[in-house]
Amino acid sequence: AQKVTQAQTEISVVEKEDVTLDCVYETRDTTYYLFWYKQPPSGELVFLIRRNSFDEQNEISGRYSWNFQKSTSSFNFTITASQVVDSAVYFCALIGANSKLTFGKGITLSVRP
Amino acid sequence: SAVISQKPSRDICQRGTSLTIQCQVDSQVTMMFWYRQQPGQSLTLIATANQGSEATYESGFVIDKFPISRPNLTFSTLTVSNMSPEDSSIYLCSVAGGLAGQGTDTQYFGPGTRLTVL
Numbered sequence: 001a002q003k004v005t006q007a008q009t010e011i012s013v014v015e016k017e018d019v020t021l022d023c024v025y026e027t028r029d030t031t032y033y034l035f036w037y038k039q040p041p042s043g044e045l046v047f048l049i050r051r052n053s054f055d056e057q058n059e060i061s062g063r064y065s066w067n068f069q070k071s072t073s074s075f076n077f078t079i080t081a082s083q084v085v086d087s088a089v090y091f092c093a094l095i096g097a098n099s100k101l102t103f104g105k106g107i108t109l110s111v112r113p
Numbered sequence: 114s115a116v117i118s119q120k121p122s123r124d125i126c127q128r129g130t131s132l133t134i135q136c137q138v139d140s141q142v143t144m145m146f147w148y149r150q151q152p153g154q155s156l157t158l159i160a161t162a163n164q165g166s167e168a169t170y171e172s173g174f175v176i177d178k179f180p181i182s183r184p185n186l187t188f189s190t191l192t193v194s195n196m197s198p199e200d201s202s203i204y205l206c207s208v209a210g211g212l213a214g215q216g217t218d219t220q221y222f223g224p225g226t227r228l229t230v231l
Binding site (some may be wrong): 033035037042043044045046047050091093099100101103104105106 | 154155156158163203205207215217218219220221223224225227
């Protein structure tokens with residue numbers, strides 16, 4: 001069975017602060033993919049990034065960066081210089097050999113002006 | 114990525130009635146899925162919509178309650194039958210895998226349908 005744990009439930013920061021969203025996963029599969037999705041108040045789920053289990057390179061895209069560490073089964077997401085538009089629920093997810101996407105419970109990020 | 118639309122975007126329904134939600138993609142895709150997101154909760158997979166055959170349901174979801182159709186590679190419907198207030202949720206469809214050989218590991222989601230049952 002696979003599991004995704006997002007221990008943080010709600011985070012509140014002031015604009016321009018950096019914030020890190022934690023994600024820890026469990027799987028017995030050797031090949032798997034990890035994802036982050038953003039769900040703004042409007043409700044749609046926006047794909048942010050996919051990482052496969054063989055690629056531990058960190059990735060940076062603008063203000064977003066992701067740190068994948070197999071040794072600790074973590075796939076953390078950092079937003080640098082946060083903005084009000086970053087306010088949303090962020091989901092970490094995993095897909096393995098069963099081809100089913102397993103989501104964490106999500107982290108509600110509030111960025112105050 | 115594909116452009117995915119859902120109809121209706123939201124609805125308020127009476128207990129005991131049924132609602133059919135449509136999911137339309139602007140390109141042919143291999144996989145289509147339906148998820149439920151109850152208020153304040155994460156997403157739960159209802160079923161995989163199979164083109165030309167019966168959907169594959171997850172534990173806890175049955176065809177009589179959530180009949181699904183997928184007549185072709187760009188369209189699917191989910192019906193929520195005999196609704197009760199507990200069915201109030203966001204229902205999302207997702208797609209994966211274009212026929213151009215793209216992998217099916219990444220799912221893209223539609224905008225969702227917000228359902229309130231009174």
